Amino acid sequence: MKHSILSAILLLATICSFAAEPKHKTQNFILITLDGLRWQELFNGADLAFIQNKKLVEDSAGCVKKYWNADLDTRRKKLLPFVWGTIAKQGQLYGNRNEGSLVNVKNPYWFSYPGYNENLTGYADPKVNSNEFGPNPNVSLFEELNKTPEYKGRIAAFASWDAFNDILNEKRSGLLVNSGYEKLEGQGLSDNMQMLNSIQYQLPDIFHGVRLDGVTFNMGFEYLKTKKPRVLFLSFDETDDFAHGGRYEDYLNSAHYSDDFLRILWNWIQSTPEYKDKTTIFITCDHGRGNDQEMWKHHGSETPNSSQTWFAVIGPDTPPLGEIKEGQYYNNQFAKTWADLLGFNFVTPNPVGETITKVIGK
Numbered sequence: 001m002k003h004s005i006l007s008a009i010l011l012l013a014t015i016c017s018f019a020a021e022p023k024h025k026t027q028n029f030i031l032i033t034l035d036g037l038r039w040q041e042l043f044n045g046a047d048l049a050f051i052q053n054k055k056l057v058e059d060s061a062g063c064v065k066k067y068w069n070a071d072l073d074t075r076r077k078k079l080l081p082f083v084w085g086t087i088a089k090q091g092q093l094y095g096n097r098n099e100g101s102l103v104n105v106k107n108p109y110w111f112s113y114p115g116y117n118e119n120l121t122g123y124a125d126p127k128v129n130s131n132e133f134g135p136n137p138n139v140s141l142f143e144e145l146n147k148t149p150e151y152k153g154r155i156a157a158f159a160s161w162d163a164f165n166d167i168l169n170e171k172r173s174g175l176l177v178n179s180g181y182e183k184l185e186g187q188g189l190s191d192n193m194q195m196l197n198s199i200q201y202q203l204p205d206i207f208h209g210v211r212l213d214g215v216t217f218n219m220g221f222e223y224l225k226t227k228k229p230r231v232l233f234l235s236f237d238e239t240d241d242f243a244h245g246g247r248y249e250d251y252l253n254s255a256h257y258s259d260d261f262l263r264i265l266w267n268w269i270q271s272t273p274e275y276k277d278k279t280t281i282f283i284t285c286d287h288g289r290g291n292d293q294e295m296w297k298h299h300g301s302e303t304p305n306s307s308q309t310w311f312a313v314i315g316p317d318t319p320p321l322g323e324i325k326e327g328q329y330y331n332n333q334f335a336k337t338w339a340d341l342l343g344f345n346f347v348t349p350n351p352v353g354e355t356i357t358k359v360i361g362k
C-alpha cells in the first residue's frame, strides 16, 4: 500500500515537473490560433485566380488592388505585413510546402475540435472525433500549468468559438475560458471591458453563435493590459467561417486584420517591462483546407490536403531563422515545445509529441 502511494506521488511529480532554474528567457506565453487559415495564403499571399472568380469575390478589381502583386515577397507582405515584416526577420515560420517545410495535424479528422485538442494536449486522440465531443478527457498544458503556484489563476483564454469551454475542460481545469458570446464576469472590470461585454451583443451574429474576432481580440488584449496573465490564448474563427461561406475577400480581410492584432500585441509586449524580451508568441491553426477554388471551402478527411498546417513563433529564445525550408513537424509537438520554453517537462499518461528543438534554439 505504502509502495503504491509512493509510486502515485512519483507519477504525479513526473506529469509536470518544474525546473529549479528557469532554462530559458520565456516567462510569459501567448498562443494565437487562426481557424483553418491555409499555409497557401500565409506563404504565397492572395491567389489571383481565386480573386478573379466572381463567385468568391464580388469586387475583384478592388481586391486585386488591395492584396495582389506579381512579386511574391511584396504580395504576401501586403496580406500579412507583421508576419513578413517582423516574424520573418526576428522569428521562425514553418509550413511552406513549396520550400520543403511540412507541418500536418496527426489526427485523422482534419477539423476543429480534434485539431485544437491535439494542439493543446499534445495528443492526437483518435477518440476525439466530433466538434460536439463535450468535455475533453485529455489534459492540456494550460491545465497542468494551472496546478502550479507560478501560473495558478494567471492563465486566460478568449475564443470566438464556444467549444473551448469543453476543449479546455473549463469545469475540471479551473481555467478562465471566455468563449463564444460570453461576458467577462468579475469585480473591478475596466470601462473598456464593460463596453466590450455589451458590444458583442450589439453586432450582427453572422456566424450563428460565433463571436466576431475583433471583439475576442479586444477583450483578450484588455485582459492582458489590466490583469497581466502569464499565459494568454486568443483563438480566432472568422477565416474558417468565411471560407466555408465561399467569401474569399472576407477571408483575406480577416487574415489581414488578424495580422494587425499580432502587431498590436507585439508592440505592447515590447514596450511593457514585465513582458519585454520575456514573452513568446506562437501562432498556428487547427487544420488546413482543400486546394482549388471549390475544395478551398472545405476541410476534413474527405478533403485532400486539409491536414496541412503551419506555425510561426517569435520570442526571446527563438533564433531568428525566418522561413524554415526543411523538415516534417506535427501539431502534436506544440504543447511540449511551449512547456519546454516555460521550463516545464510536459508528460501525460498519453503519448505527447516531442519538442521542436529549433524553436528553443537547440
Ligand SMILES: [Zn+2]
Pocket: 036, 112, 240, 241, 244, 299
Ligand atoms: Zn471549418
